Amino acid sequence: xxxxxxxxxxxxxxxxxxxxxxxxxxxxxxxxxxxxxxxxxxxxxxxxxxxxxxxxxxxxxxxxxxxxxxxxxxxxxxxxxxxxxxxxxxxxxxxxxxxxxxxxxxxxxxxxxxxxxxxxxx
Numbered sequence: 001x002x003x004x005x006x007x008x009x010x011x012x013x014x015x016x017x018x019x020x021x022x023x024x025x026x027x028x029x030x031x032x033x034x035x036x037x038x039x040x041x042x043x044x045x046x047x048x049x050x051x052x053x054x055x056x057x058x059x060x061x062x063x064x065x066x067x068x069x070x071x072x073x074x075x076x077x078x079x080x081x082x083x084x085x086x087x088x089x090x091x092x093x094x095x096x097x098x099x100x101x102x103x104x105x106x107x108x109x110x111x112x113x114x115x116x117x118x119x120x121x122x
Contacts (some may be wrong), residue, residue: 019045
């Protein structure tokens, strides 16, 4: 999964951090591509943790905040920036992937490439 996500980043020349967490939000894998700002490390991890904690893409929180519903900023563990996706296999949430380093919709594109590869291989 992380290889496919990294391949998507490579294909586009995007410097990113890719983080994968398990269903308990524990970090299980992380890569930081060359020339990626180190600030993206924690952001990618938090995107992944938020996605599994609430079992939804972090884009949901971003949309709520953009619409003016700022109360969502107070949810413990929520990350209102697109790029975190929960990983669901056979109806079970098994973890999440978070990406940070480029524009948030590009982060999400990379994360989705990783999930797509996992589901295709499964």
